[in-house]
Amino acid sequence: MYVLLTNLLTIVVKILVILAIVLGIGAYLTLVERKVAAHIQRRPGPMVVGWHGLLQPIADGIKLITKEDLFPRYGNKFLYNLAIIVALVPAALVFALVPFGPEFELFGMKIKPILTDVNVGLLLFFAFGSLAVYAIALAGWASNSKYALIGSMRKAGIIVSYEVVITFAAMGPLILAQSLSTYQIVQNQIDQRLWYVWLQPIAFVVYMFALLAESGRIPFDIQEAEAELVTGFTVEYGGMKFGLFPLVEWYIETLSLCAIGVVLFLGGWSPINIPLVGFFDPLFFLGPLSPFLWFILKVSLLFLFVLWLHWTLPRYRIDQITSTAWKVMLPLTLINLVLTAVFAPLVW
Amino acid sequence: MSWAKEEVFLELKERFPGLQVEVKPHITSLHITKDRLVDLLKALKDELGFKLFIDHSVVDFPDKPVRFMSFYILYNVDRRERVVVKTWTDGTLPSIERLWFAGKWAERECYDMFGIIYEGHENLVRAFLWETYPYYPLRKDFPLEGYANAFLPSLNEVLRGDELIGTMNYDKMHTPVPSLEDLEITEKRRLKKRAQIVLNWGPLHPGTHGTMWFLFDLEGERVFQCDVILGQLHRGVEKLAENEMYNQFLVYTDRMDYISALCSNQAWVVAVERILGIEDLVPEKAKYIRTMMSELQRINSHLLWLGTYALDLGALTIFLYTFKEREKLMDIIEGITGARLTIAYPRVGGVRMDLPEGALEVIKAFIKRFPKELKDWEDILTRNRIWLRRNIDVGIISKEDVYFYGLTGPVARGSGIPYDIRKLEPYDAYPYVEFDVPVGERGDVYDRYLVRLEEMRQSLRVIEQCVKALENMPKGAPYFAESPDPKKLKLSLDGIGLKVPEGEIYSSGENPRGELGFYIYSTGGVKPYRVKIRPGSLYNLCIYPKLMQDRVIADAVTILASLDPVVGEIDR
Numbered sequence: 001m002y003v004l005l006t007n008l009l010t011i012v013v014k015i016l017v018i019l020a021i022v023l024g025i026g027a028y029l030t031l032v033e034r035k036v037a038a039h040i041q042r043r044p045g046p047m048v049v050g051w052h053g054l055l056q057p058i059a060d061g062i063k064l065i066t067k068e069d070l071f072p073r074y075g076n077k078f079l080y081n082l083a084i085i086v087a088l089v090p091a092a093l094v095f096a097l098v099p100f101g102p103e104f105e106l107f108g109m110k111i112k113p114i115l116t117d118v119n120v121g122l123l124l125f126f127a128f129g130s131l132a133v134y135a136i137a138l139a140g141w142a143s144n145s146k147y148a149l150i151g152s153m154r155k156a157g158i159i160v161s162y163e164v165v166i167t168f169a170a171m172g173p174l175i176l177a178q179s180l181s182t183y184q185i186v187q188n189q190i191d192q193r194l195w196y197v198w199l200q201p202i203a204f205v206v207y208m209f210a211l212l213a214e215s216g217r218i219p220f221d222i223q224e225a226e227a228e229l230v231t232g233f234t235v236e237y238g239g240m241k242f243g244l245f246p247l248v249e250w251y252i253e254t255l256s257l258c259a260i261g262v263v264l265f266l267g268g269w270s271p272i273n274i275p276l277v278g279f280f281d282p283l284f285f286l287g288p289l290s291p292f293l294w295f296i297l298k299v300s301l302l303f304l305f306v307l308w309l310h311w312t313l314p315r316y317r318i319d320q321i322t323s324t325a326w327k328v329m330l331p332l333t334l335i336n337l338v339l340t341a342v343f344a345p346l347v348w
Numbered sequence: 349m350s351w352a353k354e355e356v357f358l359e360l361k362e363r364f365p366g367l368q369v370e371v372k373p374h375i376t377s378l379h380i381t382k383d384r385l386v387d388l389l390k391a392l393k394d395e396l397g398f399k400l401f402i403d404h405s406v407v408d409f410p411d412k413p414v415r416f417m418s419f420y421i422l423y424n425v426d427r428r429e430r431v432v433v434k435t436w437t438d439g440t441l442p443s444i445e446r447l448w449f450a451g452k453w454a455e456r457e458c459y460d461m462f463g464i465i466y467e468g469h470e471n472l473v474r475a476f477l478w479e480t481y482p483y484y485p486l487r488k489d490f491p492l493e494g495y496a497n498a499f500l501p502s503l504n505e506v507l508r509g510d511e512l513i514g515t516m517n518y519d520k521m522h523t524p525v526p527s528l529e530d531l532e533i534t535e536k537r538r539l540k541k542r543a544q545i546v547l548n549w550g551p552l553h554p555g556t557h558g559t560m561w562f563l564f565d566l567e568g569e570r571v572f573q574c575d576v577i578l579g580q581l582h583r584g585v586e587k588l589a590e591n592e593m594y595n596q597f598l599v600y601t602d603r604m605d606y607i608s609a610l611c612s613n614q615a616w617v618v619a620v621e622r623i624l625g626i627e628d629l630v631p632e633k634a635k636y637i638r639t640m641m642s643e644l645q646r647i648n649s650h651l652l653w654l655g656t657y658a659l660d661l662g663a664l665t666i667f668l669y670t671f672k673e674r675e676k677l678m679d680i681i682e683g684i685t686g687a688r689l690t691i692a693y694p695r696v697g698g699v700r701m702d703l704p705e706g707a708l709e710v711i712k713a714f715i716k717r718f719p720k721e722l723k724d725w726e727d728i729l730t731r732n733r734i735w736l737r738r739n740i741d742v743g744i745i746s747k748e749d750v751y752f753y754g755l756t757g758p759v760a761r762g763s764g765i766p767y768d769i770r771k772l773e774p775y776d777a778y779p780y781v782e783f784d785v786p787v788g789e790r791g792d793v794y795d796r797y798l799v800r801l802e803e804m805r806q807s808l809r810v811i812e813q814c815v816k817a818l819e820n821m822p823k824g825a826p827y828f829a830e831s832p833d834p835k836k837l838k839l840s841l842d843g844i845g846l847k848v849p850e851g852e853i854y855s856s857g858e859n860p861r862g863e864l865g866f867y868i869y870s871t872g873g874v875k876p877y878r879v880k881i882r883p884g885s886l887y888n889l890c891i892y893p894k895l896m897q898d899r900v901i902a903d904a905v906t907i908l909a910s911l912d913p914v915v916g917e918i919d920r
Contacts, residue, residue, distance in 0.1 A: 041668040146547050150569065150901065218662050219734050228555055228660075228905050314734045315662025317902040318569065 006109065014115050022095050022252060027057040029251040033307055040311045060243070067239035072144050075236065079142035084244055087135030090128040091248045094256035097121045099183045101269045101292040113292075114183050121182040122174060125260055126167055129214060132253065133159040136223070136233050139245070143236035151232025154318050155223035158213050161325035166210040168333035172196070172203040172340045173264045182260070186268030195273040197265040202336045204265045206329050211261060211306070213321065215254040218310045222318050258302040262295065269295040351376040352429040356396065364388055374622055374853040377419075377432045385435050386442045389420060393447055398422035398431060400767070401448035401754035403854075403882040404455065406462045407869050408488045414438055416464060420451075421854055421867070421882075425751070425765070428772055432854065443469040450754030453890045461486035461586075471537075476579030476919055478526040479534045485587060492591055494523035534577060539563045543572035547901070551580045555660060555905040558915030564901065571904070574896040576889070578919055585920040589879035594620050595696055595843020597879070602690035604881070605917040607652055608860045609691045610645035610681070612917075614638050615857025617694045618775045619866040623853040624837065626697065629829040632777075633821050634698035639777035640814035641684065641693060642857075643807040644711070647718075648677045649860035650804050653912045657797070658729065660905040661738055666725055673721055680710055696846060697839045698828030708815050715808050715815075722804060730798075739794035743895045743907040746791060753894075754887040757862025759911055762799045763791030769858035781813040793910040800912075803860075847874055861885050861912055881920055885913040 031046065031053060038045025046053030071077060096115035103112050118124065133156050140152020173196040177185040189195055197204045213220040223232040234245045267273055269291035271281035283290040316324075354369045357378065361367050367388065368379040380388050392398040402421040409415060418441055420433040435441075441458075443466040444451040455466045456475040463484035466472055473479065483490055500522040526534070539546065542565055549555070549562035556562065559580035565572045585604060589597045601612040617638075621627045655670035678688045684707050685693040685700070693700050729735045745755065745763045760767045768785045770778045786802035788795025831839040838845040848870045856865035862884020869878040888911045895907050 037664075041665050042672065043668065146545060150547075154569075218664075221662065222902065228901050230554065311665050312728065313663065314658065314729070314732065314738060316734055317738060317900065319900065320737055 010109070010111060011115070014113075018095050018115055019092070022092055022255070025255065026247055026251040027061065029255065029303070030060065030247070031057050032303075033250070033310075036304065036307045037311045040308075061240075064240040064243040069241070070236075070238040072236040075144040076142040079138045080236075081241075083135050083139035083142060084241055086138060087132065087248045088244060088252075090131040090135075091252045091256060094125055094128050094253075094260070097125055097182050098256065098259045099186055099263065099268055100295055104288060112183060117181055117183045119179070119181045119184075122170060122180045122185075122260075125182075126163065126170075129166070129257075130159070130163050132214070132249075133163075135248075139237070140233040143233065145236050147229045147235050148233045151223045151229045151235070154229075155216065155233065157318065157322055158216075158220060158223070158325075161322045162210045162213040162329075165206060165325050165329045165333060166214065168330065168337055169203045169206040169210060170260075170264055171333070171337045172200040175337075175340050175344050176200070182263050182268075186263055186270070189267040189273075190270050190279075193273070193278045194275060195265065195267040195270070198273075198275045200265065200336065200340070202332055204261075206333050206336075207261055207265065208302075208305075209324075209329060211254070211257045212309065213325070215257060215306075216249050217254065217306055219313045219316045220321055221310075221315055222321065254303060254306055255299065258299045258306070259295075261302055262298045266298050350429050352424065352427075352431040356427075356429075356431075360388070360391060360396070363391070372851070374851070374855070375432055376430070377434050379434050382435050382437050382441065385433070386444060386447070389422075389433060389444055389447055392422060392431070392433070396424065397426045398424045399751040400425055401450045401751070401887075402430070402863070403865060403867065403880065404444070404451055404458070405867070405880040406458050406464055407878045407880075408462060408486065410488045416462060418458070418464070419867070420444070421865075425767075430854070437464070439463065440465045440467060442467050445469060448754060449752050449894075450887045450890055453886065460484070463487070473537050474534075474579075476582040478530045478579075479537050480530045481524070481526075485584060490587075492587065496521040496523055498522055498524035500525065535563065538577060539565060539573065539575040541565055543567040549901075549904065551577075556908065556915075557656060557913070560913070560915055560918070562904070564896070564904070566901070569900045569902075571896045571899055571901065574893045576892065578886075578915075580919065581915045582919040586879055586881060589876060589881075591875065593843060593874045594846050594848060594876065597876075598695070598843075599690065599692045602692055603916060604883070604920055605859060605861060605864070605885070605914050606689060607914055608642075608645050608649040609689065610638075610685075610693060611642045611649075611857060611859045612864055613692060613694045614642045614776065615855070615859065615864045616866055617696050618857060619853060619855035619868060620696045620848070622855050623848055623851055623868055623870060624696070626829060626837070626839070627775075629832065630698055630776075631826045631829060633818065633825045634694075634827045634829070635777040636814045636817050636821075637699050637703060637827065638694050639781065640711070640811050640818070641681070643810045643814070644677060644681060646807045646860045647804050648674055648681070650800050650807075651677070653800060653860075653909070654725070657909040657912075660909050661735070663729065663735075666728060669721070669725060673718065676714060680707070680714060683707060683710065695828070695841055696843055697831075698826075700841060702827050703818070708819060711811065711815055715811055718808060719805065722801070726801065730801075736794070738902075738906060739797060740792060741790075742793045742899070742903055743910060744790060744792045745891060745895070749891060749894075750791075753891040755862070755891060757859065757884050757888065758796055758799050758803060759862065759888045759891075761785065762788040762796035762910075764788055767863075769856050769863055773856070775855075775857060777814060777817070778810075780817070781810050783807075783810050793906055796910045845874065847872070848876070856882065859884055859917075861914060861917065862888050864917075883917040883920060885911075885915075885917040889913045889918060 035045045046056040049055045049059045099114040101113045103110055136152045136155045140148045176196055176199060177188040179185055216223055234242055262268060271279050271294050273279055281290060283293055286293060354371050357369050364380060364384055366381050370377045400423040402423050404420045407417045414436040416437050418435055418437060421430060423430050441464055443455060455469055456473060458464045459472055460474040460476055461484060499520060501520045505520060545566050547564040547566050549564055551559045551561040561577040563575045585600050588600055598613060598616060601616045602609040605612050651670045651674040655667040658666035682688045684703060685691045747763055747765060750760045750763050750765050756767055764787050766785045766787050771785055783806040786799045788799050829839055831837045850870055850872045852869045854865055854867045856863045864884055865882030867880040868876050871877045892911060896904060
């Protein structure tokens with residue numbers, strides 16, 4: 001009984017901590033993005049609300065929540081509201097699979113800083129990623145607007161193409177780790193003293209492409225394409241309902257994909273890896289906190305990379321994106337998969 | 349560019365018995381009867397090489413037995429000369445849509461404004477006004493204030509009834525505005541749905557760069573057919589021109605192409621100076637100042653184009669970079685002229701005021717650092733793979749299309765035709781400065797992008813030479829022309845009492861968006877009898893439905909931005 005209670009308690013605490021981190025960081029990433037964009041564009045960005053605009057996300061949130069809740073005439077109200085939930089929940093659920101650090105002991109209990117270390121973790125991740133397409137298709141359909149419909153169809157096309165690509169790209173590390181559990185994949189990389197990015201560079205590059213496409217970032221942000229479709233499938237949404245879509249797509253989803261990318265390719269919470277030599281930890285003085293910091297550092301680096309691209313590049317056209325996915329990315333990942341499958345058992 | 353000489357048409361005179369050739373210093377006209385008009389135009393196009401369609405419109409004479417004088421302005425590409433074909437009609441004309449597509453749009457406009465019926469026109473619909481509008485506003489018998497026969501009270505009057513007093517009590521009857529039914533009829537007349545959905549792209553849409561209303565008949569995302577409904581910004585500038593004095597109309601040229609106001613000003617002022625015959629009297633300083641300012645304006649306009657073009661293609665950062673430079677240019681222009689957007693700085697006979705002290709230093713500092721900025725942006729865009737894939741082989745315009753659709757400006761030059769009024773018919777200080785005319789090869793969107801970028805560099809060259817020339821001038825040099833005979837010709841800064849002798853002229857200037865031409869028909873007096881404005885943007889836009897055939901929506905913004913239309917100039 002006692003064990004059950006403590007287990008329940010730890011899970012609840014974990015959920016609260018992760019949700020707080022995800023939603024809080026998600027909100028504050030808007031500020032990060034605005035600041036990064038501003039400095040790329042040679043301007044200061046938000047400066048008025050709080051010190052260097054630190055309270056800006058809160059002001060934005062209050063503004064969005066207090067806005068009038070508009071609903072398009074002849075739209076489908078049930079699906080319209082359902083789309084928001086279907087968008088937010090799977091994106092947040094992915095964080096249940098992200099291992100933030102190694103196992104540690106607290107009050108005599110061994111705690112893994114991961115919500116559920118299921119042995120089919122990656123499979124769940126793919127499933128959640130595919131669910132996002134429903135949210136967008138529903139939003140586009142329920143809005144009863146041609147722009148929203150076209151935007152959602154574009155996004156659906158991209159997600160269908162890149163889900164396949166991202167699955168095959170993740171297949172390489174998966175073979176090397178011989179596990180679907182995210183915690184185990186990181187542990188294997190630490191045990192083998194090698195990040196999988198050194199063995200799977202092609203898969204990593206393809207994964208980063210797919211990351212941009214799935215999260216709707218430039219150069220793949222054609223579902224928004226404000227110059228063509230105004231804002232695509234969110235065009236009929238207002239207030240916080242509108243705010244949630246970019247929050248989910250641009251921040252939470254990007255963040256979760258970055259985290260999974262770190263887990264698969266960059267050795268999760270492990271410090272800097274030099275192939276054939278081992279790990280090198282310049283943050284050793286932080287003791288048990290250093291793995292957590294490494295994880296956060298890597299994820300934010302990937303995220304900043306995404307931002308950098310977003311605020312520099314132009315955008316592709318829909319046919320170019322899908323043809324890249326099917327004609328370039330997929331064959332590349334397939335070749336990579338075959339090579340890994342043939343050579344890994346021989347060498348490993 | 350000169351006007352065609354009489355001997356060019358000797359052979360035609362034999363074939364067309366009624367043909368009269370009239371040569372005046374600023375215009376060469378061919379008079380022909382209505383029934384032989386199309387044959388003559390065909391002969392001019394196919395045999396004599398007058399391939400490029402410039403403009404077509406009508407002048408209304410209500411008192412004459414045959415009411416309308418229609419004119420067609422053509423340009424000979426090989427011999428570099430223009431000719432005007434004129435014919436008289438009572439209300440019907442043969443359509444020239446088979447000869448020039450641009451003529452089709454010009455005919456629509458004449459139908460809209462004068463009620464001329466074109467026989468053989470494929471789809472004769474109104475160009476700017478809605479389909480159910482009963483009047484033809486550019487006819488001389490249409491009153492300037494319109495017919496106030498629609499009951500349109502203000503909101504205050506609706507809420508408070510007749511209790512309003514004093515200045516709040518307006519007339520409740522106004523000129524009609526289109527109702528939703530009217531707009532629906534207009535839309536239905538334009539485009540018959542043949543594919544899956546009709547997407548209303550505009551009138552208020554960020555991608556259209558103004559208030560244009562596109563109709564895309566979509567099959568999936570592929571555009572099956574496309575049409576455009578213009579007139580959301582129509583203000584009747586040509587009607588206003590007939591009722592304003594020559595210098596008063598100057599401020600309306602600002603509001604036509606509001607992004608390149610100085611260039612439009614210059615084109616208008618030069619046209620009036622030419623019809624007055626005082627082009628040589630304008631002091632050199634004024635000429636250099638005008639040239640320098642309009643080149644600054646050209647860079648300004650191209651910067652806006654580059655920023656919004658990149659924004660349309662998703663490169664958000666370039667937009668802010670270009671606008672930062674544009675802001676500096678605006679500050680320079682504001683410092684010299686006192687205004688940023690609608691400037692009205694040139695005057696008939698010179699410029700409004702002298703350059704302020706230090707203006708040349710500021711301009712020199714700008715042209716020193718601007719090429720570096722330009723290179724930075726090119727580093728981001730020009731060889732970018734995504735940029736190339738979005739631009740190359742999109743919206744290809746062939747040389748024949750340029751003539752057929754009457755394209756001018758960077759759009760024509762992008763297709764390899766060096767059609768630049770600054771070189772062909774130099775005005776102001778353009779004959780004295782050196783610059784090159786960049787042309788493209790393939791004629792796709794990418795070539796037009798490169799042409800415009802190179803044009804900015806060439807503008808810098810022109811500005812540099814102008815600054816040098818202005819620096820060498822004595823400080824008190826005149827900037828406004830002295831009238832040779834003040835009793836006959838009153839030249840003043842405000843332009844009041846400026847009388848223009850009888851006559852007509854077609855004169856054009858090279859705007860950043862193409863040839864901006866003014867056809868002025870004067871019957872003497874302080875106001876023109878008829879002004880036809882040849883907007884570069886309108887004719888550049890008329891190829892858009894053709895380019896959009898079988899492209900996707902994502903290309904719509906690319907192609908539209910590469911044509912770079914400004915609605916103020918299209919609708920006038």
